[in-house]
Amino acid sequence: MAHDAPLSPLAPKTVPDMPAIEGVRFASGAAGIRYKGRTDVMLALLDKGTQVAGVFTKSKCPSAPVDWCRAKMKGGKARALLVNSGNANAFTGKVGADAVKLAAKIASAATGAKEGEIFMASTGVIGEPLDATKFEGVLEGLVKEASGDKGLDAARAIMTTDTFPKVATAEAEIDGVRVRISGMAKGAGMIAPDMATMLSFVFTDAPIAAPALQAMLSKSVQGSFNAITVDSDTSTSDTLLLFATGAAAARGCPKIATANDRRLKAFKVALDIVLTNLAHQVVRDGEGARKFVGIEVTGADSAKAAKRIAFSIANSPLVKTAVAGEDANWGRIVMAVGKAGEKAERDKLAIWFGGIRVAYKGLRDPAYDEAKVSAVMKEQEIEIRVDLCLGNGASKVWTCDLTKEYVAINGDYRS
């Protein structure tokens, strides 16, 4: 079932490269966890001194690897990342926790890293035990062949219902020294904030201490992975890890200890760019998606209210099916604003599709031209804006349409 869907029409026209990050080597292989004839395991080897930060699912029933990573995160150090697709090792009880321990043991033996500095993630079917012995005999080979230029292959190995690998990169200067951020993501369904993506791994050569990394990551995720939704469902495995190898220190980059260091200004912008790019790619690969939809809410009582209203619109099946049907059904936008539970005044609302105002002060805009709006709705990328005209709260989120293909993909995922 994986990989048999045609490429998403919203996929980037060219698959971008994933430039190497000094201090990181990738390898991928086939452990035969579930799929046949494709890679399903990726290993990232991290140079000594690598710092790590992470954000995880807020699910009350997280997967065993999420439990593992949360516990190991306290050390702030990482030497290896092991990820498999095909099985999420979620809701597998003690058997699942044991599988993670065994995987760490095997990875430690193969890489030489301490178990406490090995991070792991699994994606795929949930509720099925993961047979960690399948990593045995595979990881040694991966360690041998790992190299800095194999990031894109690694991104391919962690795909499930994804139709394209997702990578992004950006550069920035810290005190005049060029550093790079490159990352990958996978996720196509079960995508909703807290966290949004199922899995994303981001790497930089900047020498930044774990607490500073964590503060920047937690902030940057709000406008990126926590601002997207495909189907309002939240995975038990959502994991975002940010690794900083510090290799740029050898080129004169200063070591950064705190997130409020002014020299991080450009780095923060670059991090936002990479995370937002990856988050958008997840939406662009939303199961069955045909339209990429940006939803901007302004004039709300607060930023929090704006985000809640934006997600109410983004998650509404009626809004999403209307977009799929290329119907500028602003009545459904009103419905979604109304059900969000945040302050709204019907007779102040204004709504735009693609820059064309269709509703104003509680009723249809007198200048509203159905033909023009219809043309907007035929586009692959659609911008919806709602102004509540109440306050200064603003927020932007991204989603996709809800199509028959979504239902088809998810109606027989497990079979």
Add this chain to the structure above:
Amino acid sequence: MAHDAPLSPLAPKTVPDMPAIEGVRFASGAAGIRYKGRTDVMLALLDKGTQVAGVFTKSKCPSAPVDWCRAKMKGGKARALLVNSGNANAFTGKVGADAVKLAAKIASAATGAKEGEIFMASTGVIGEPLDATKFEGVLEGLVKEASGDKGLDAARAIMTTDTFPKVATAEAEIDGVRVRISGMAKGAGMIAPDMATMLSFVFTDAPIAAPALQAMLSKSVQGSFNAITVDSDTSTSDTLLLFATGAAAARGCPKIATANDRRLKAFKVALDIVLTNLAHQVVRDGEGARKFVGIEVTGADSAKAAKRIAFSIANSPLVKTAVAGEDANWGRIVMAVGKAGEKAERDKLAIWFGGIRVAYKGLRDPAYDEAKVSAVMKEQEIEIRVDLCLGNGASKVWTCDLTKEYVAINGDYRS
């Protein structure tokens, strides 16, 4: 486009009768509001002394008729109910409020009822002005032909994407005197709690004062209309009205002033039966629905937590598509429990499909037989139960599956 969908496979095998209620006369006709070749307006005439109670959408952007009913509800008296399909008169600003006033004026002239005792509801497209002059010349005829046995025709006139009319009835004794409750509902999409149905009107001949009616209605709605969901979307027009004509007083039924009157015991049970029956019919006519799904959550921290978890499951697109695909994907149930935000312990959860326990204490039930569960999933009615094994909180909700037909129906509703 209304009425062109085939009858829901979940429809009751026979359309039940809607027995007459003493003191209520119905009529329906074609006002040409939107549809051609079908009825789109219904009028109920209520005898003098009729008491009324109501529950409305919690949307922050309610329709103009909802505003009207809320205001008139304070009087507690009703003489007429006017309902149209084809146009919801929602988000129509001052024009919408004016349309409601004009409709009340026309209805008052035709029926002789005071405007303050006329209740109204509209369903259909939102965001389009309603031309209330279309009622002119129609209502006089309806007043003439109104009779007690035309309830089912009235239920047909208020349908939109419904594939069958929804009526239910029950009887009870108050102090030894037989009274009756009959009601109708419409709604097939945009169905989620607070309130669930778009429109429902229930009538009784029992002589019960408005405050007592209101207390009983507000309570009964929790386990009925506020325990169903089709697509998590909430209409701006949701309206549930309960009218008590008091005609049974002539047969010796005592007048009831307060909801805690012990003589109401059987009446309350009958009211629950009628509202639950109507609510279930709404789900059974869920747009594109092929499966009727009951979701029971037990062992939660509180009843409120149980309901929130039950709705998290019921509204999950991944759970609903799995049901559509006849896949007993209990991993997605775990996901939905986890994302609800309520207290849950992964390693205590137990999950049943149709009485078969598939998961227990955090992993797959050792006795779980895939073939048996597959047979359960092929049924039209599916019971899912989750025991959190934490406390005594329990709740039950009902939903339907999410199919390609839902997407098709809602992808071109307005066009």
